[in-house]
Amino acid sequence: GMGLACGAVPAPWWCAPRSAVIYVHEHNGWGLVALAGGIATLLFRWRWAAALGLGAGLLGLVLYNAGLAAVGLLLTLLRLLRA
Numbered sequence: 001g002m003g004l005a006c007g008a009v010p011a012p013w014w015c016a017p018r019s020a021v022i023y024v025h026e027h028n029g030w031g032l033v034a035l036a037g038g039i040a041t042l043l044f045r046w047r048w049a050a051a052l053g054l055g056a057g058l059l060g061l062v063l064y065n066a067g068l069a070a071v072g073l074l075l076t077l078l079r080l081l082r083a
Contacts, residue, residue: 030060031068038075050076 006015024030037053040046053076060069 025063025065028065028068030056030063030065031070031072034060034069034072035075036072038072038079041076041079045079050080 002018005012006018034053034057037049037051037056040049041053053072057069057073057076060066061073
């Protein structure tokens, strides 16, 4: 139903964010963000990177996009355990 609603000529306002989320999910975006956050957390000890790695890693695992998301989450958790 939602896909058909976005096919209308005056598309609703929520179609662009919905399409962006679908694009990120299809191209392993959650895993890439989690991996980048995990590496940044290990190298630079940035707290915002830890939050980013945790959030994107968990989101990737929940949405069955777990390839890189699990690695990024693991790197983030390793750094948080060492802190």
